[in-house]
Amino acid sequence: MLKKVFGSAVFGVEATTVTVEVNVDTGIGYHLVGLPDNAIKESNYRIAAALQNNGYKIPGKKIIINMSPADLRKEGSAYDLTLAIGILAASKQIKAEDLDRYLIMGELSLDGNLQPIKGALPIAIKAREEGYKGFILPMQNAKEAAIVNDLEVFGVENIKEVINFFDKGEALQQVKIDTRKEFEKNLDFPEFDFADVKGQESIKRCMEIAAAGGHNIILIGPPGAGKTMLAKRLPSILPPMTLHEALETTKIHSVVGRVKDTGLMSQRPFRSPHHTISNVALVGGGSYPQPGEISLSHNGVLFLDELPEFKREVLEVMRQPLEDREVTISRAKFTVTYPSSFMLVASMNPSPGGYFNDPDAPVTSSPAEMQRYLSKISGPLLDRIDIHIEVTPVPFEKLSDDQIAESSVDIRKRVTKAREIQTKRFKDFENVHYNAQMSTKQIRKYCKLDDASLQLLKTAMERLNLSARAYDRILKVARTIADLEQSETVLGNHISEAIQYRSLDRDGWLG
Template sequence: MLVKIYGSAVFGVEATTITVEVNIDKGIGYHLVGLPDNAVKESSYRISAALNNNKYKLPGKKITINMAPADLRKEGSAYDLPLAIGILAASNQIKSEKVSEYLIMGELSLDGSLQPIKGALPIAIKAREEGFKGFILPKQNAKEAAIVNDLNVFGIENITEAINFFDNKSDLKPTVIDTRAEFYKSLDNPEFDFCDVKGQESVKRSMEIAAAGGHNIILIGPPGSGKTMLSKRLPSILPPMTLQEALETTKIHSVVGKVKDTGLMNHRPFRSPHHTISDVALVGGGQYPQPGEISLSHNGVLFLDELPEFKRTVLEVMRQPLEDREVTISRARFTVTYPSSFMLVASMNPSPSGYFNDPDAPVTSSPAEMQRYLSKISGPLLDRIDIHIEVNPVPFEKLSEKTEAEPSKNIRERVTKAREIQTKRFSELKNTHYNAQMSVKQIKKFCELNEDSKTLLKNAMERLNLSARAYDRILKVSRTIADLEGVNEISTNHIAEAIQYRSLDREGWLG
């Protein structure tokens, strides 16, 4: 008897429906075809034990299973449940009338219970697109898949529940989630808040500007000055994610199995990889491509602590994704594209010892050592970082103050207003949404300067020996400062403040 069951495979962040054809005939043997990987091939052992432990059996006949399309690689253990249900239906151990109406995925334990799967959200989206009656999957993934409206999502704990459902012995209750309520829940209670930070007003101001314009930022300062503490709080002042952004972000995290019971992600991601990370782990890839850290930080923040300690090759592969806001991974048989629109926040010590021109420092470095240390970061990468800010240690008087600093909520309100101005400004442009994304042509159009501002910028560039690449960055940042003030014209005050945020462009910065 031939039975068709439907599962799904995830490539990139999109799912493809897989038809599992199970045929039972005279003879003996178990044949699984359709380009399965080792995890899929091993499913026969898990299925046999799970069925035996639940008073069912693997029929002693010739079982042929084809996973179509047969030229598409099938990987992972999530096909256990559809294969098992297909075998039971084809051998008449359960009724087969409605098995083809549902999309089924799940990994079986030997006792028949189900383990969570990866990619439940993109699979659920595909199931709705293709008109399936419902999606049957492990209970741990039910919240994640239930984000998708107009689809019945049935979370089950073991194979017996699925068998009883298809045999009409019991009903399954769909998991229902109010997507909007889930999204707005705990939006105003960030784990890390700027009210915890004492002092550092100038750095907070620079981070507010970075958040308002989507600018990449680098913090330079000695150990213990608060670089990591400040960086962790940046997501709390970014504008709240739209529902569309939340779905995009959740989909990427779903592919790598990082969502499970949490449902829809409502906070912007903050990723902080260790400096020993490989280039493949950062941008994504592998034999069967998976999203890397830059894609996991999509719509959020990627924090690289101690930037010069990262391998040069790792930093160089970020240049294209920073520019294009997506990363494309090509293999011989297919190509996948992952979105990677993130804010880069980097931190570094100004020298190998960690102390910069400090006569009281326990260890100092020579100018040559400092130059060698800084040269680990290439010019083209620095070119994509708009704001450079020096972070100084906080004095005791500030640390011991009892007054609470401004909370993230207040800063975020100002940032959101500035972003709304930019959304209106770039409404007719397809690939530009905030100031940091402006091209040279758009800078000329939206960053016009009056004569006083031009004179100030000219004098600053000559006196401070600012590089040519600093020119566009200063204009972009000054445009954001003007947006924060709610004014249309860029004034000398805005230019003067923006010039302060180009520390690494100054010749002689090393003293």
């Protein structure tokens, strides 16, 4: 007897429905076809033990299972439950009239309990698109899938529950989530708050500008100055994610199995990979492509601590994603595209010893050592970082001060207002949403200067030996400062503040 059960395969951040056709006939043998990987080929042992321990068995007949489309490679152990239910239905051990109305996924333990799967959210979205009544999956992934409206989601803990549902009509408990309520939870209570940071008022201002315009930023300072502490708090002042952004971000984390019980992600992601990371781990890839760190930080912050310690080839592969806001991984038979629109925050010491021209420093470096250390960061990569800021150690008086600093929630209100101005400004441009994404043509249109401001910029570039690449960056940052002050035009004081944020372009740093 032939029975069809439905599962799903995830490629990139999209799902494709897989039809599992199970045919039980006279004879002996177990044949699984349709490009399954080793994890799926081994499933018959897990299925046999799980059924045996729950009062059922794999029939001693000829079983042929085809996973259609047969030319699409399937991977992972998430098809165990799909195959098991198909075998029981095809061998008439259970009744299953409504089998074609449900999408079924789950990994089986030997006692029949279900283990979590990856990609539950994209699968649920696809199931709703294709008109399935419900989605049966492990309880650990139920909240994640229940984000999708107009789809009945049933979280189960053991295969026996699924068998009784189809065979005896015993109801499964539907998991329901109020998506809007889940999304708004914890918005005003960030884990890391700028109120915890003592002193560093100028750096906080710089972070506010970076958040308001979506500018990439690099912090330069000695060890213990607070670079990492400040970077970790940047997501708390970014504008709250829209529902669309939250869904997009959750989909990427779902593909790598990082969502589970949390449901919809309401906080912007913050990723901080170690400097020994490979280029594949950073941008994504592998034999069966998976998202890398830059995609996991989509709609959030990617923090690269001690930037010159990263391998040069690792940093260079980021250049294209920083421009295109997505990364494409090509293989002989298919191409996968992952979104990667993130804010880059980097930190570094000014020298291998950690200090810059400080005679009292415990470790000093020669000018040649400093130049060699700083030259590890290429010009094209620096060209994509709008703001360079020096971070100095906090004096004791500030550290011991009991005064509470401004909270992230208050700063975020100003940032959100500035972003709203930019959204309105760029509403006619498809790929431009904030100032950091402006092209040269848009800079000329929206960053017009009066004669006094133009002269100020010219003088600064000549006296401070600022490079040509600094020109557009200064105008972009000045436009953001003007937006924070809700000014229609870019004024001289906006330009003068923006000039301060180009430390690495000055003579004596990178030449």
